[in-house]
Amino acid sequence: MDNVRVVIWGFGAMGSGMARMLLKKKGVDIVGVCDMDPNKVGKSIFEVLGIDKENRPEVIIKENVEEVLTEKCCDICLCATDSFTKSAFPKLKYALEKKVNVISTAEEMSYPYAQSPELAKELHNIAKENDVTILGTGINPGLIMDLLVVCLTGCMIDVEHIEAKRVNSLSPFGPAVMEEQGVGLTVEVFEKGVADGTLAGHVGFPESIQMIAKAIGWEVEKIEQQMKPIITSVDRKSPFGFAKAGDVAGVNMTGQGYVNGEIKIDMIHPQQIEPEMEGTYTGDYITIKGTPEVNMSIKPEVEGGLGTIAMCVNMIPHVINADPGLKTMIDLPVPRAIMGDMRDLIKR
């Protein structure tokens, strides 16, 4: 059987991390990479990654997607370019129409029915017409605050209330994340960014809430979200971030899903640089009230960057094996690490 052939679209931290992971796995080849960074275009992926090419075929990073993604040129395209369904849509459509399966890292794509039901429907139809499958996934949304919650409700007779809390550190992240999350801003500038919508914060609460609700059969009538500054009382410094005492070290995102007028799903997600400096330790916590109650914790948090890379690569076989159309994590078998040959997991 031929190796599984993968194209990576977007060779930033996520895309290049997936390449590193794929190069360690058996039964899979990277057959093309597309990126628009002039520092990368025209270079070998092995040079950019600092990995010995050995006897692998060369892969040159190209800017023009038409040179990379041609009809059935690969089994799957990992699209790591966007956070929002709307901005990712033209790329996803392009790939699907080349009759290749797609995994998107766009947070909103983890459950696009939440905020872009029309585009979700369109992607579903395009995928079906081209006999391929598309999935959005990542560590969160994708696992920690949604799929894992769903999985834990599986041992429950009755669910009354769900709280998912992810306390994480932004310290490992680069300048883009520092900017998106408002690290180092004064409180005033932060509040202005929240008011005018220029600060993104965490993208994914509506997706996680709707994914859980759909899975267990609740109808969410309203979702609220709040975004507050985490103000540090000491100077905090991370490799790419700095917040001086009195300024913003990160963002505390909270969200609520209402069912029959009551808050049934609570999301709590403070993210900041150097949380330990003020006694905050990272972790993922799921507390489900009902019968029986479930109180789960993962300490420290599952690291977001590595987690997203792994989720996307590990879902490749499930997506290739799935029926055509748009799928979400609740439609497919549970994610799992791939320690053997990827070809053994493909049903042909």
Add this chain to the structure above:
Amino acid sequence: MDNVRVVIWGFGAMGSGMARMLLKKKGVDIVGVCDMDPNKVGKSIFEVLGIDKENRPEVIIKENVEEVLTEKCCDICLCATDSFTKSAFPKLKYALEKKVNVISTAEEMSYPYAQSPELAKELHNIAKENDVTILGTGINPGLIMDLLVVCLTGCMIDVEHIEAKRVNSLSPFGPAVMEEQGVGLTVEVFEKGVADGTLAGHVGFPESIQMIAKAIGWEVEKIEQQMKPIITSVDRKSPFGFAKAGDVAGVNMTGQGYVNGEIKIDMIHPQQIEPEMEGTYTGDYITIKGTPEVNMSIKPEVEGGLGTIAMCVNMIPHVINADPGLKTMIDLPVPRAIMGDMRDLIKR
């Protein structure tokens, strides 16, 4: 659309618990119950359960399965009669040949390829021939020490070692479990029971180990299991058990799965009455070494009886929707609570 129709075979603690759960759910009816207990045969399930029948159709418990399970008389049969594949096999075969889907609580059926590969193959073929699906599940094996482990590896690039530990209390259980687990025996009698195979202990390590290994692509070449007495230093009393100081309060089961000569999967499962009396607190713990590491805990443990009941009922839609054949938890979408109408989850 018609309600989902369920037959329950075996109306002990598990089967009757499933009935209680089903009676609270929408879009599903219990259409038959089979049990051989003379105290139950001929009685209404509502009388046995102590639940008002209201306007539901009557269901009388019958001893003769031929009167309960006829061709296509239901959508699914919940078979809660056995722990072992071999002893459950004739019943499962009978149900499949009546062209109904089956969920079995038999621990070995959660991954029958582990210890009964021939019977597993036969069940797969019988199910396919009759265009129905069969699944074995429960809280453990079925979720805590296997599927949940698999799910957590989904966010990992690389897995080096897995430890699954379930510290639980036997206090809620009845006389049968006290006897199976050796509660109250002297150490001498316990050791004799281990030696001659009359003490069952936990059934499920080979199944959990093989399920995990299959999912992530490890080949297990050897499985070892140990069964040690938990000797109490104080008198312990539970509703159905008593262990005096110096005697056996429960059993400490451990198991190991070897991959390439190394222990890669460690299972640790001490179960005892009144663990808190000697400072042991219940919990479920999964520790996965690799990249990134995952350290999960659920405290207290997910209660085993309720958890098994919920897993079996909650998997009904997934089993009805699945392709024909023998499935295991790693083949199907993640389990989830059913808070809405069960009919909405059935693809017809």
